[in-house]
Amino acid sequence: MDAEISTEYALASRKFEIEFQLLIEAILQLYHYDFRDYAPASMRRRVKSALVRFECASLSQLQDRVVREPKVFHALLDHLTVQVSEMFRDPGYFRALREHVVPMLRTYPSLKIWVAGCSAGEEAYSLAILLREEGLLARSLIYATDINPHTLQRAEAGIYAIDRIAGFTVNHRQSGAGSSLSDYYTAAYGRAIFDKTLREHIVFSDHSLATDSVFAEVQLVSCRNVLIYFNRTLQDRALELFRDSLCRNGFLGLGSKESLRFSAQAAAFVPFVREAMIYQKARAT
Amino acid sequence: MNIEDARRAPIDAVVIGASAGGVLALSTLLPALPAQTKAAVFVVLHLPRDRPSLLVEVFSHKCALEVREAQDKEPVAPGAIYFAPPDYHLLLEEGPHLALSADDLVHHSRPSIDVLFESAADVYRRRLIGIILSGANEDGAAGLAAVHDAGGITVVQAPDTAQSSLMILAALQLRPPDLVLTLDQIAQLLRDLGSNTSRTA
Numbered sequence: 001m002d003a004e005i006s007t008e009y010a011l012a013s014r015k016f017e018i019e020f021q022l023l024i025e026a027i028l029q030l031y032h033y034d035f036r037d038y039a040p041a042s043m044r045r046r047v048k049s050a051l052v053r054f055e056c057a058s059l060s061q062l063q064d065r066v067v068r069e070p071k072v073f074h075a076l077l078d079h080l081t082v083q084v085s086e087m088f089r090d091p092g093y094f095r096a097l098r099e100h101v102v103p104m105l106r107t108y109p110s111l112k113i114w115v116a117g118c119s120a121g122e123e124a125y126s127l128a129i130l131l132r133e134e135g136l137l138a139r140s141l142i143y144a145t146d147i148n149p150h151t152l153q154r155a156e157a158g159i160y161a162i163d164r165i166a167g168f169t170v171n172h173r174q175s176g177a178g179s180s181l182s183d184y185y186t187a188a189y190g191r192a193i194f195d196k197t198l199r200e201h202i203v204f205s206d207h208s209l210a211t212d213s214v215f216a217e218v219q220l221v222s223c224r225n226v227l228i229y230f231n232r233t234l235q236d237r238a239l240e241l242f243r244d245s246l247c248r249n250g251f252l253g254l255g256s257k258e259s260l261r262f263s264a265q266a267a268a269f270v271p272f273v274r275e276a277m278i279y280q281k282a283r284a285t
Numbered sequence: 286m287n288i289e290d291a292r293r294a295p296i297d298a299v300v301i302g303a304s305a306g307g308v309l310a311l312s313t314l315l316p317a318l319p320a321q322t323k324a325a326v327f328v329v330l331h332l333p334r335d336r337p338s339l340l341v342e343v344f345s346h347k348c349a350l351e352v353r354e355a356q357d358k359e360p361v362a363p364g365a366i367y368f369a370p371p372d373y374h375l376l377l378e379e380g381p382h383l384a385l386s387a388d389d390l391v392h393h394s395r396p397s398i399d400v401l402f403e404s405a406a407d408v409y410r411r412r413l414i415g416i417i418l419s420g421a422n423e424d425g426a427a428g429l430a431a432v433h434d435a436g437g438i439t440v441v442q443a444p445d446t447a448q449s450s451l452m453i454l455a456a457l458q459l460r461p462p463d464l465v466l467t468l469d470q471i472a473q474l475l476r477d478l479g480s481n482t483s484r485t486a
Contacts, residue, residue: 041376042386262358
């Protein structure tokens, strides 16, 4: 037996690790969601907190329920993947898009933009609003993709709790907006419903960065705080997809603490607005 | 365990958690680390989530070690001090390398001390020291217990010497730490660690 397994803690972690792998494998085989290359530390935390939420004493117990009850699987999928984001999160990113990327986007007769890992749609609607303010939405199509069908439904509805709007409004103003956020939603019954005409320019669709491939040629990929949940192998796969999806000189926007420095795909992109984590596809050599 | 045992332990990493009153405490501790320190140091300090942190600038000037803001997937360099960026959790992965997450707040905090300590305990096990300093919430208690359970050394600042003792008391209550020390004693321990790990290396 492994000499490492000398203490109770080591043994408990080893058992947890085995059960964790088995759970991931069961999900892959039965439901075709591939979590094998997710960053393990965050994944372990989420799975541990799922034990509390689903009132299971062990991961084996949770696995049993996941295998037998599709409902439990879908609730677990929400638990493992749902990201709480904000509209215009990191306003500096949107300001940089406005000031440096939009002038380039203007030169295209029609625009395709990909929001990869769109969760509940905050980022997709933010971009739609920004494009409308810049007079580009009419010729734009935004693909907003996620692996979770339940989240996609919520994203498509474009409805957010009204208590989140104050924060969105501050972010929006700081993004250099030329209009008021209230122009884009109707408040009713404690909820804010975003303008349907924004949604007409967004296609919400099921796409996995782990298992699916290129589906369109786009001028901008915005994928923020998604790659931090992947290990390097999957991160590289996703970046390769982005590279292959981007047109010549296309743009890639990442989260404020995501760096390409440690990726095998680092050479495929060059910094465009460094402090805002906006990159441009490198010329083929 | 006494401070002599702790001093002799082979240590690869130190995790430090602090909140209210933490900057002052860190200003005593981090500059005490000598240039030849081999252990990597990871720090979570609760800060406002909506603005960039000045910690790296502030501490770079005071410390012999390199001070960085943690980046996702960055390999851990021995003898570097890493601060968790505002509004992200900092975690350790096998390698070891750093990982960030934007998962929910833990104890109203992101970064959370528990998140850092628990993931560091998984990676470093007994070659880890966890230290809880001044702070006014309960984040860190579960994390320090994880460091203890994994065989690491646990230290809290003596509560009567902290600007805010709530965080320390929560940790004391959950799992009695190996050592309760003044800032000067913790600084001394960290200084000696540097020379010890270089001898065993």
